[in-house]
Amino acid sequence: MIPSSFDYVAANSIPEAVALLQQHSDEAKILAGGQSLIPLLRFRLAAPSLLIDILRISELEYIREADGALHLGALTREAELETSSLIRNRYPILRDTSKGVADPVVRNWGTVGGNLAHADPANDHPATMLALGARVVAEGAGGQRVIPIDAFFTDSPFETTLQPNEILTEIRIPTPAERSGGAYFKLERKVGDYAIAGVAASLTLDPNGLVTYAGIGLTNVGPAPIKARDAEQALLGKPLDDAHIHQAADLAATASQPGSDRRGSAEYKRAMVRTLCVRALRKALARATGGE
């Protein structure tokens, strides 16, 4: 189908994009990789009167470690996260996540910033960023601010706490402490489908194997991305034995709020959250202790 008509402008810099948003915030939409927005426009589920294309701002494409954090430019493509050796070696949970996004052709254009800013509860990066305790950088007319990821999403789908004149420009993830590991598991009916359920888990252990950090995020089992706080709390100070893994998985399943649809009943999805959480925690543990 053909989208409703709109005006289009390609911004060459962040200040230019912000100025355009400032002028047209009510009717404008930022276009990044376009792999979510263009389908929405084609279905006429969205009809902004102006698209501000930011994809040519190439300085927003980078993957680098600095000052105790991994910095991802908002326009970093999924395909880059998938093939980067830094990501593969130091942040395998991000590679798990990118490889689960849509399909390889879509991943050539889809961006990590777009995956977050679109705030679809079915998107994969939100759960992973919640598990990792990421922060995002927003640039607006008033300058730059840093938003913790759990304050970036709201309880509603497709909604963030970005101001109308702000653009997400960077994602910051704490560099992993020693004995840290993370993993993302997604159950899907076929390549390219949204998750039936997805679970991201990130852990840090002390030298005795007790958990000092636990992050657990859930995909597509509620109206918004879910941070399973009770499950995280239950792991703190505990060894990651079977009993504690299962207890956390039960709490994660309780935190989920799935609806029944053609991907399965609510009961089935809750059971899948439990199973995927067990697998993600075990994989995170294996990675934290030097395995794969």
Added chain:
Amino acid sequence: MSKHHIRVTINGTLYEDDVDARMLLVHWIRDSLHLTGTHIGCDTTSCGACTILVDGKATKSCTMFAVRADGRQIQTVEGLEQQGKLHPIQDGFHQEHGLHCGYCTPGMMMTAVALLRRNPNPTEQEIREGISGNLCRCTGYVNIVKAIQYAAEKMRASEQVPAGSGEGGE
């Protein structure tokens, strides 16, 4: 609605046009330029029948606006054959019966060309993952995989830049 002047190189030929902002790249390629080798299957970013190479990257041309292609290098299925000689991927689909109805074939071949440029010696698993964004509803994946393996072998054996890869390197 804004109109935009674009200059796009497709299969080595420069095309210029004025397009509406909402014109999808696949519609411009098919309806304005009459390069109808690129197909439209699902119109929902699912099937990959419209896959082309944009600056060397496999791209679903139903999920890109023509205006965004301005200044870029594009390769479509029509650009594979060079001087009357089939590209090894075309030869592979012929030799290994990699097509049945043929609808998915142009997109499948363009995805395969990008895959083989990046990874000249893929495993069967890597091929299957690589084409997982391209759907064949004739259930023909076994021979499609064989066709890509055939092309990979031919391209490695010839150890030369394959025909049709002159534009839009990565």
